[in-house]
Amino acid sequence: MDNVELLSRxxxxxxxxxxxxxxxxxxxxxxCLVVMEGLYLKTKDKVYEELTRFWVRIFALIFGIGVATxxxxxxxxGTNWATYSRYVGDxxxxxxxxxxxxxxxxxSAFLGILLFGWNKVSPHVHFMATVLVALGSIxxxxxxxxxxxxQQTPSGYRIEGEGMTARAxxxxxxxxxxxxxxxxxxxxxxxxxxxxxxxxxxxxxxxxILKKQYVVHAQAAFRIALWVxxxxxxxxxxxxxxxxxxxxxxxxxxxxxxxxHFEKSAPADMYLMGWVDAKEQKTTGLKIPGxxxxxxxxxxxxxxxxxxxxxxxxxxTAVNFVFQTYHxxxxxxxxxxxxSLFGLFMxxxxxxxxxxxxxxxFVFSVLLPQIANQVGWYTAEVGRQPWVVYGLLRTSDALSQxxxxxxxxxxxxxxTFIYVMLFALFVYLLNKKILHGxxxxxxxxxxxxxxxxxxxN
Amino acid sequence: METVLGIDLPTWWFLxxxxxxxxxxxxxxxxxxxxxIQLFFRKEESRRIALNAIGPVWDGNEVWLVIGAxxxxxxxxLVYGTILSVFYLPFILFLVxxxxxxxxxxxxxxxxxxxxxxxxxxxxxxSSIVISLLLGLILGNLIQGIPLNAKHExxxxxxxxxxxxxxxxAITVLSLFMMHGAMYLIMxxxxxxxxxxxxxxxxxxxxxxxCFMATSMATLIYVPHMTDIFKSHPELFILPIAAVxxxxxxxxxxxxxxxxxxxxxxxxxxxxxxxLFAMGLYPNLVLSNADPQGNISIYEAAxxxxxxxxxLLIAFIGMPLVATYTVFMFWTFRGKVKLEEHSx
Numbered sequence: 024m025d026n027v028e029l030l031s032r033x034x035x036x037x038x039x040x041x042x043x044x045x046x047x048x049x050x051x052x053x054x055c056l057v058v059m060e061g062l063y064l065k066t067k068d069k070v071y072e073e074l075t076r077f078w079v080r081i082f083a084l085i086f087g088i089g090v091a092t093x094x095x096x097x098x099x100x101g102t103n104w105a106t107y108s109r110y111v112g113d114x115x116x117x118x119x120x121x122x123x124x125x126x127x128x129x130x131s132a133f134l135g136i137l138l139f140g141w142n143k144v145s146p147h148v149h150f151m152a153t154v155l156v157a158l159g160s161i162x163x164x165x166x167x168x169x170x171x172x173x174q175q176t177p178s179g180y181r182i183e184g185e186g187m188t189a190r191a192x193x194x195x196x197x198x199x200x201x202x203x204x205x206x207x208x209x210x211x212x213x214x215x216x217x218x219x220x221x222x223x224x225x226x227x228x229x230x231x232i233l234k235k236q237y238v239v240h241a242q243a244a245f246r247i248a249l250w251v252x253x254x255x256x257x258x259x260x261x262x263x264x265x266x267x268x269x270x271x272x273x274x275x276x277x278x279x280x281x282x283x284h285f286e287k288s289a290p291a292d293m294y295l296m297g298w299v300d301a302k303e304q305k306t307t308g309l310k311i312p313g314x315x316x317x318x319x320x321x322x323x324x325x326x327x328x329x330x331x332x333x334x335x336x337x338x339x340t341a342v343n344f345v346f347q348t349y350h351x352x353x354x355x356x357x358x359x360x361x362x363s364l365f366g367l368f369m370x371x372x373x374x375x376x377x378x379x380x381x382x383x384x385f386v387f388s389v390l391l392p393q394i395a396n397q398v399g400w401y402t403a404e405v406g407r408q409p410w411v412v413y414g415l416l417r418t419s420d421a422l423s424q425x426x427x428x429x430x431x432x433x434x435x436x437x438x439t440f441i442y443v444m445l446f447a448l449f450v451y452l453l454n455k456k457i458l459h460g461x462x463x464x465x466x467x468x469x470x471x472x473x474x475x476x477x478x479x480n
Numbered sequence: 481m482e483t484v485l486g487i488d489l490p491t492w493w494f495l496x497x498x499x500x501x502x503x504x505x506x507x508x509x510x511x512x513x514x515x516x517i518q519l520f521f522r523k524e525e526s527r528r529i530a531l532n533a534i535g536p537v538w539d540g541n542e543v544w545l546v547i548g549a550x551x552x553x554x555x556x557x558l559v560y561g562t563i564l565s566v567f568y569l570p571f572i573l574f575l576v577x578x579x580x581x582x583x584x585x586x587x588x589x590x591x592x593x594x595x596x597x598x599x600x601x602x603x604x605x606x607s608s609i610v611i612s613l614l615l616g617l618i619l620g621n622l623i624q625g626i627p628l629n630a631k632h633e634x635x636x637x638x639x640x641x642x643x644x645x646x647x648x649x650a651i652t653v654l655s656l657f658m659m660h661g662a663m664y665l666i667m668x669x670x671x672x673x674x675x676x677x678x679x680x681x682x683x684x685x686x687x688x689x690x691c692f693m694a695t696s697m698a699t700l701i702y703v704p705h706m707t708d709i710f711k712s713h714p715e716l717f718i719l720p721i722a723a724v725x726x727x728x729x730x731x732x733x734x735x736x737x738x739x740x741x742x743x744x745x746x747x748x749x750x751x752x753x754x755x756l757f758a759m760g761l762y763p764n765l766v767l768s769n770a771d772p773q774g775n776i777s778i779y780e781a782a783x784x785x786x787x788x789x790x791x792l793l794i795a796f797i798g799m800p801l802v803a804t805y806t807v808f809m810f811w812t813f814r815g816k817v818k819l820e821e822h823s824x
Contacts, residue, residue, distance in 0.1 A: 084586065090539060091582035095575045097549055101564025102571050108564075112557020113783040117791055120550035123543065124798035131543045132805035135536030136812055139822050143812050183784075190557070192784040423565035425634040434572040441579060448583070452590055 026428035028419055031103040034435045036404075038095050040397060041442045045089030047396050050164060050213070051220015051251075052082050053157030058247050060153050064146060069464060074240050075153075076141070077461035078224070083138050084452055088445060090131070095438075103431065106187075107411055107421035113192050114180060114199055115170050122166035130159030164216065168209040169200050174412050175403070176204040176273045182415070191415065204269045208403075211262040215399065217255040218359060218392035224248035225366075226389035227457055229382040237460050242376055249370065253363040259356055264318075270406075271319050274413060276333045277406035280345040282306075282315050284329040291315035291327040296350055299343040304331075306346070337409065345406045348398035355395040362388060482785050489788040490778040493555035494765070496795055498758045500551055502751040504544035506660075507806075509750055510743075511538040513661020515581065515608025516654065517680060518601055525819070526673040527601060531585065532823045533668035536813045538585065540806060542578075547802070554791055556781040558632070559765045566626060566634045567618050570641065574614045581607040589824045609654060616653030620646030623757060624703055625767035628774035635770060645698055652691040656750065659684040659730070663743040668817050678734075681742070685734050692727055696720075705767070706760035716759065723752045 056078055063071035097119060100108050108116070136144060136152035144152070179198030180191045193199050225248045231241035270278045278284075283299035283306030284291040293315045297308020313323030320327075330338050339345060362384065369375035376382070411418040482489060511534040521527045553560040564571055580603050588600035624645060627636035662681040666674060699706055710717050726745050733742035761767065765781055768774025782788060 087539075087582055087586040090542070091579040094542070094546060094578055097546060097553075098564060098571055098575055100553065101549075101560045102568050103565070105561030105565040108553060108561035109557045112553055112560065113787045116550065116554030116557055116560070116783065117787055117794075120547065120554040120791060121794055121798075123547035123550040124794060124802060127546055128540075128543045128798075128802040128805055131539045132802075132809045134539055135809050139532075139536040140812060141822055142820060193787045193790070196786070196790045423561065423568070425562075425565040426568050430568050430572075430638075433569070437572065437576060441576060445579070445583065448587065452587065455590070 027422055027426060027431060030428060030431040030435055031422060031426075032418065034431060034438065035099060035103065037435070037442070038092065038099065038438055040400075041446070042089070042092040042096055043396065043400065044393065044446075045085050045092065046160065046164065047216035047219035047392075048085045048223055049082065049089050049220075050157075050160045050216035051218065052078060052085065052223060053153075053160050053220070054217060055220055055224050055244075055248055055251060056082060056153050057157050058251070059244070060150050062247075064150055070240055070243055073461045073463055074244050077240070078244075079137060081223075081227075081453065081456055083134075084449065084456065086134060088449055092442075092445075101423075103423055103426060104411075104421050105423035105425065107416065110190050110416050110421070111174075111412060113190065114173055117193070117196075118166050118170035118173070118200075122163055122170075126159050126162035126166060128159075130156050130163060133159065161213065164212055165209055168212050169202075169205050172204040172208050173199060173202050175208070175407060176202050176269065177412055177415055178202040191412070203273055204266070207262060207265040207269045211259070211266045211399075214255045214259045214262055215392065215396045217251055218259065219396060221248040221251040221255065222359075222389050222392050225252060225385050226387070229385035230457070231460070232376050233379065233382050233386065237463065238376075240461050240463070245376070246370065249363060249366050252359070253367050256356070256359040256363050260360065263353070263356060268319070271327075274407070275328050276330065276338055277345070277403075278315075279328065279330045279333070280339045280342045280406050281349040281402060283342060283346045284315065284327060285331050286329045287332040288326040288328060290324050291319075291329070293318065294346075294350065296354075297346070299346045301340075301342040339406055339408045341405050341408070345402055348401040348405070352395045352399040352402060355391050355398075359388075359391055359395070362391075482789070484789075484792065489785060489792065490555075490782040491763070492792055493551070493782070493788060494758070494762065494778050496792075497548060497551050497555065498754060500544060500548035502754045504541070504548050505750045505754060506747045507541035507544055508538070509657045510534075510660045510664035511541055512608045512612050513657035513659065514665055515604050515661070516612060516658050517662060517665075517684070518605040518608070520680060521673065521676070523672075524597070526676070527597075528589065528819055528823065529669055529673055529817050530665055531588065531604075532819060533665055533817045535585070535824050537809060540809050543802070551791075551795075555783055555788060556765055556778065557783060558781040559776055562628070562632060562634075562766060562776065563618075563622075566628075566636075567621075567641070569638060570614050570618055574611060577607040577610040577614070580604075581611065585824060612654040612657045613650040616650030617641065617646050619653065619757070620649030622766065623649065623699070623706060623760070625705075625769035625775075627770040628766070628768035628776070630771050630773035632766075632768075632774055632776055645702055648691070648695055648698055652688070652695045655684060655688040655691045656746065656753075659688045660743070660746040660750070663734075663739050663746060666739040667743060668815075670816050678737070678739075681734050681739065685730055685742075689727060689731065706757070709759050709762075719752065719756060719759070723749065723756065726752065 056075060059071050059078065060075040062068070063075060100115075133152040133155040136149065137156050140149055140152060177191070179193060179195035179202065181194050182189055183192050184190055224244050228241040228245040228248065231237045232245070267278070270281070282291055282294060283297065285304040285306075290313045292310040292312050294306065295309045295311070297306055297310065299306045316325040316327055317323045319325070330342065366375060366381070366385070369378055369381060407413055409417050409419070411421045484492060514530060514534050518527060518530060521530055549560075584600045584604035584607065588597050588604065591597070621641050624643075627634065627640070629635050659681065662677055662684050666677045666681060669677060726748050730742050730745045730749065733739065733745060763779065764775045764777045766776040
């Protein structure tokens, strides 16, 4: 791997991983906002209105950073991966342009009304803006995941030209959009986003409940988010299984890496945790013998092609990394199911908000879906290597010819510096907004707490 | 070659991307310009009013950049990869400035401390200036052509981009945006800041006209290929004449205190200057100053016919929607800015 390739890969991975902290939160929080404001319009209960206003302020912070770091991604395809851009422009470019036209424009235009339109438009128009912003972010994810899924499971194309002038051309637009992994991966990503957003609401609300501040608001928000979280975490089980089936069928090398399976043709085990020694081709850990075979073929003895059945130059090299990220994602997914279902059970028993330790767990739970979303993408993208477009274009062939290593190093240092600062500012301002809490108008019970936190600005 | 309404598909996309970039120049142009003059306001209240005048719309304006870039990627992938990778460091700086600008707007009023707000005001102003200058610098180099060999590979050096002509174009773009931004702010403000802005509109427009004349001269002398089109199509000479008249009309509107008209004129100026550039380019998208074989034409760079057709359909459905949102957004926030609890 030469320096330009290594640095460009690090830069892309770093900038997209950082970017991906924010869009899932926007999507998930957007859906929670729709529920909160919808309940306000339906019940006219001030609590829901104040909640909506509070969470809109946090939404604005998250959305702003998401947009700024997202534009970087669009440009990086051209700056660092010019050959890739030329190769896939016909396909990837269309999806990206469609995202801009159909999704991003919708989101950004109505964001203005969502943030600043409270006194300019009627409550119903404002609610419409909230719905459209949420829809915009959901559409946005659709086009981006479609584009990425095409890289994983290309279809509806043909290759024109050879060598340095080769490129993929759309032959069937809908086959390209609904390529074999689009739906499975999109639903998996979308639910991951709902989990990120709902656990943010759960975490902040649990903190208020522990501190005995804004208790009415916090409990109302907690209930909404808990339902979103419970339904989503169960749904994730289903979409996760579907995604794994697609990987099995279309990306055998990735599947083999996910479970550290090397033998050419043997039944494959399923690990709960473990360690892969890629050099010795050995995977050790806690496993269900034949578990993967059972899951895929409903038969513990069914053979599954391992990494050795794939040409060495076509195998992912970071096998242990793919294995660990995949297993961490699955483990967190299970924890989220347990946590949200247990929360619902306690809500039913009317002991949820009084159970202190559970509230403390919920405060920290915000990190779980974030980590799962990150490592899930690491599995998907590192597991796809050495290909940038699976089976068609190698990552090492996708670079910009005009760019030198020292330029990429300079930009990488610049982005690192800025993103570290940006993250520190984000945490600081988020914390400040949480400390400030919702602006409560006339509730006797909560007057005390709002007096302790005078309205700033 | 397949045509729609008598125009071939690559030309359609050349026109559409031109329209998107013009839309971006006009819309983001005024909020970049407003950012560039932010530090001229001394009072905290004036700065907040100026910031909130663009507050609800700047993000929507930036969408045009995202769509424009996405369309270039989709329709002319070869050009997208070439331009972005050749101007690697300028574009990286552009992105960095975009980030700083977004967070400055978002963060500045979140704290009351004087140093905090001053810091973000400076960051907002500097990033707006840097973005405008970089756009101009890249434009200036594209007008002259960049060193590409017959295989469209870049054979030049980074420092060659900082030539006098490109720097002149960069300053011209900045002056255009500053004037444009000043007139936008005039329409959105009243009282003291309004009075201050009228002086600024006057000064920036004088500065712009100076830059405009210098750039026109320099183009005629040093970049004659931009004017080749008028030899074959003398009737098109009406466009540069129109540009001059409209630029003069900006001055006239400012002197007569008709700022709305002035703002419309500076919007048209932005579009006309880009149209003149596009006419000098067509049918190429990138000119090479090293080897005529290095020019990248729209036909060579275009995506497949099928893709261009699908995308054209998407654009015909989608762009009216985008235009509707844009109009709805500006209509909702029409009139003079009043600071309220949700303001930045």
